[in-house]
Amino acid sequence: MTVTAEKLVKVFPGVRALDEATLRLSPGTVHALLGENGAGKSTLIKIMTGVLRPDGGRIVLADGTEAHFSGPHDAQRAGIGVVHQERNLIPAFSVAENIALQAVPRKFGFVDRNAMRALAEKCLGQLDVRLDVDRPVAELSVAQMQLVEIAKALAVDSQVLLLDEPTASLTSDESDRLFAVMRALRDQGHAIVLVSHKLDEVFAIADTVTVLRDGRSVAEAQPLTDFRTDDIVNLMVGRAHAVLELDRKPVDRTTAPALELDTISTDQGHRDVSLAVRPGEIVGLYGLVGAGRSELARAVLGLDKITAGSIRVHGERVRIRDVGEALRRHRMGYVTENRKEExxxxxxxxxxxxxxxxxxxxxxxxxxxxxxxxxxxxxxxxxxxxxxxxxxxxxxxxxxxxxxxxxxxxxxxxxCDILVIDEPTVGIDVRTKAAFHELIVGLAGDGLAILLISSDLPEMVTLADRVLVMRDHQLVGEVDNDHSYERTSQAVGRLLHSTGRIS
Structure with a gap:
């Protein structure tokens, strides 16, 4: 089914999330939807699936009619399904019950369990997946749950299927299995949209690509064979931005670090991560979403498990068990990315x-x-x-x-004298963003050691004294930032798609 989201506009208070973005989907293709955090991908998906209504633009279906979705069920009836990164299954329900949940077959007013099992087996068969449909979902592996999510979308005859970071929790073997399923669905005529920050996977599976940047589509339904990895990276992060000139104090590099990580490994997949942040210094931790930056910060603060390596605060080796202990014993604060929940x-x-x-x-x-x-x-x-x-x-x-x-x-x-700041300005208007930048530089000038995590490269160039680049839960390089957007962004871009890593 051909679907076009044409010149979509969505405005939230102080933020223009989509600015005439366009997404054109054709049957029998895997279409990559790429962009940095905050580029507008999630907003576009929510409009396509009826969660949000656009403030401008339109969605046109295969027969030329203009779609007006008042909710997700309207999008499902139009043949558009979505598999979110966070799974939406009921653990205590069986595989069949989860798959049929949105279209429960009935007989004489009662649930027809035989028809429900048959529907589940049919949808799993389309994916060439064999599962006991009476088995509780809670007993499945993460990869099997992901496949049940896809089967659930097929149960309502989704001809357009949006997959949001589908391999985020999968091993490489499980990802290969999922890719085989995606190719099978493509060959059956489905239009598959893949949202991912793993560019190697994108190039392995996708046929066409749309890249969003600042709410605009800067590459639109183009053949992926027209691009190299660095071309895509440059489209995602290579916008020309004037870097805000801020009054900053020089960092004394001879001062002992306030925070040191020495060959840290975690149960989230980090291996041998080492870094140091000195008083008065802003060290940036940059990478595409999924690189493991936030997870590293959470491990340092005791929220995720450290399996090897050591942490030193002002030269003293420490073990931090939770955020409260980090504050009370080590004067370390954590401005979380998830402000509404944490x-x-x-x-x-x-x-x-x-x-x-x-x-x-x-x-x-x-x-x-x-x-x-x-x-x-x-x-x-x-x-x-x-x-x-x-x-x-x-x-x-x-x-x-x-x-x-x-x-x-x-x-x-x-x-606090050590501050971890994770994505400080996501969803914040331009004026407030500039005020935050001035504030963060001022805090460093007062002597705070700041570890800054941001997916916004202009923000990173504006604020950081040094930029550490992370990919696949490992540090792959360091850029000594001279606050020249062109030079720093090019250096960061090279590290993002390099094959090596720093020692």
Whole structure:
């Protein structure tokens, strides 16, 4: 089935997520949809599958009719299915029950279990997959669950199938198996959309490619054979951006590191990762989504398991068990990428969000006074330029930029001297973004050691003193950043698709 998403526009408060982006899909092809984090891929998928409505543009189906989806079920009825990176299965249900969940066969008003099993076996047969359809999904491997997700989409006759990072949790052998399934579906006439940051996989399976950058399609349904890997990387990250000139202090490279990682390995797949961050230095950790940057930070802070290597804080070898211990014992803070679920308490007032890291310091006879919490709000409202109605306002009522400022304020209130900042400006408008950049450079100027994770290359060039490039959970090189976008982006681009790694 031919489907065209034509000149789609989607605007969120302060952010133009899609800016006349176009995606043209043809039957019998695997189409790669590529772009950096924040390029608009997820927004485009949500519009294609009825989760969001566009503010402009249109979706045109094979018969020339214009589609108006009021929800995901409308998209499914039009033959468009999606398999999300986070699986959407019910573990206690059987394989057959999960596959038939969106189109449960009935007989005399009751669930027809024989027909349900037959439907499941038919859909799995299309994938050349053999599974016991009565087996609970909880007993399956990750790869088998992924195949059940695809079979679930086929159960509602999806002729267009969008796969969002389908190999993120798969081994190489499992990925090869999935690719065989994708080729089989392509040969049956399905249009397959592959969203992935693993370019080697993209070149192994895809026929055509669309690249999004800043909400625009900079390559549109072009044959993948027209490109090399570095061409794709340059399309994704090679936009010309003026780098914000900031007043920064030079880093004293003779100073002992505040944070050192020595040949760290983790159960997330990192191997022999070594880096150092000095007081007053911003070290950038760059890579495409899926490279393992956030997972490395989480391991350092005790949220994921370190299997080998050591961490030193101000020269002392430490073992950090959780974020609370990192703060209390080592004055280390963590501004998480996931501000809505981990960064702020949406249903709690701003005062409580900012004061949470220093309640022990503020407590008198076991109680924390509201006026002490409010005093903190006043301090950081002015320092960070937060726009609030008052300290009692719920954090969930703030804009994304102000929520991020609240997330940062709680760590500043705790007087951290090491700060891990993960994707500080995703979903934030341009003006607030510039203010954040000035703030981060100012914090480094005050002597904080900052490990910065960002998928936004212009942001990295603006802020970092050094850029460490990560790919496939390993560091593959380092760029001494002179804040020239052209030079630094070219050096980073070469490392992103190089075959070697740093020793």
């Amino acid at each position: 960064g702020v308490f949406l249903e709690q007032p701003i005062s409580r969000n900012i004061a949470v890291t220093v309640w022990r310091r503020l407590a008198r006879l076991g109680l924390v006074r509201a006026r002490d919490e409010n005093a903190l709000v006043a301090t950081y409202q002015e320092r960070l330029g937060m726009r609030l109605s008052g300290p009692g306002q719920l954090a969930g009522q703030l804009s994304g930029g102000n929520q991020q400022k609240v997330s940062l304020a709680k760590w500043l209130a705790a007087d």
